[in-house]
Amino acid sequence: MxxxxxxxxxxxxxxxxxxxxxxxxxxxxxxxxxxxxxxxxxxxxxxxxxxxxxxxxxxxxxxxxxxxxxxxxxxxGNEAAYPRDLRRRADINRWLLWESSSWFPSCYVFLVENCVKPLLGGASDPAVLDAQAAQFHKLAGILEQRLQRQAWIAGEQPTIADIALAAPMHLHGWQRLPLADHPALRRWMTERVEALPCWQQTWVGEGFTTQRSAH
Ligand SMILES: N[C@@H](CCC(=O)N[C@@H](CS)C(=O)NCC(=O)O)C(=O)O
The missing domain is CATH 3.40.30.10 (Glutaredoxin)
Known part of the structure; x- marks a missing residue:
């Protein structure tokens, strides 16, 4: 490929x-x-x-x-990452579609306003962020409900659904995603997804850098 x-x-x-x-x-x-x-x-x-x-x-x-x-x-043929079982696959496909149609567009507003615009010398627009807040909290609440019940989105191990849903929040600190009201979502991201080797290997930091600074 x-x-x-x-x-x-x-x-x-x-x-x-x-x-x-x-x-x-x-x-x-x-x-x-x-x-x-x-x-x-x-x-x-x-x-x-x-x-x-x-x-x-x-x-x-x-x-x-x-x-x-x-x-x-x-x-x-990785059936752990994308199970073939009809119901589990339907669940994962649902999250993939929801990510693309709902979650990504909402998180993207925070990425543009708090990361891209300032990086390009502009300023974030509080009115745009305010207008998105209710939608973000509605969607984050849906993930929160799922993640209060189980470790990963589609069960007890990570699948492509976890990676797809984590990606729009990958710079959550810099994006200033309002995660305080969604503790299970925050823990899933910071303690589970961010600990995955695949996530660490593809690290991106503030300023859209892929170079970790040497301290
Ligand atoms: N639904 C598409 C979205 C792809 C997309 O929007 N990519 C962004 C970067 S994350 C892009 O290239 N946007 C075009 C641009 O900003 O010029 C996918 O999941 O592949």
Whole structure:
């Protein structure tokens, strides 16, 4: 598999961490997000959405980060990361769709306002953050309910659903995600997801850096 990605972005980190969890080998083709390479030929011929990531495997071209993880898990047959049992798979597929349609867009507002805008010399807009707060708390409350009952989203071990749902919150401190009212969600992120080797291998820090500073 060849993965076209910039490891600093939410959906690219998701794929790189997910492929590591799955144990799927790949070659990384770097597409520089802040240089806008995702909007340029020849990349847009692979992904006409002009967004990253994308994957090729032989003559198969695939975009949508969660579809890439589903394909990779099935390709290598990792049934722990993406169980074949009908009900467990339906549960995971539900979370993958919900992440893409609801959770990512809500967390993304915090990423843009508190990280991207200040980094590019602008200022975050409190009105935009205020307008998103109710939606964020509604969605975080749904995850909170699930994570109060069990260690991982789909049971007792991590699956691609955990990686997909963690990715939009990957810079939660810098994003200033309001997690105080969602203790189980916060613990899942800081004590479980962030302890996974696949998460640590794909570390991204404040300033969208992949270089840990030496102290
Ligand atoms: N639903 C897509 C979303 C992909 C996406 O929005 N990628 C962002 C980076 S995380 C992007 O490349 N946006 C285009 C841009 O900002 O120019 C997926 O999950 O792969």
């Amino acid at each position: 060849q993965i076209y990605a910039d490891p600093i972005t939410v959906n690219c980190r998701k794929v790189l961490a997910g492929l590591s969890l799955i144990g799927a080998p790949y070659t990384l083709k770097h597409v520089d997000y802040f240089k806008g390479e995702q909007k340029l030929a020849p990349y847009v011929e692979l992904n006409p959405n002009a967004s990253i990531p994308a994957m090729t495997d032989g003559d198969l071209v695939l975009w949508e980060s969660n579809a890439i993880l589903q394909y990779a898990a099935d390709k290598v």
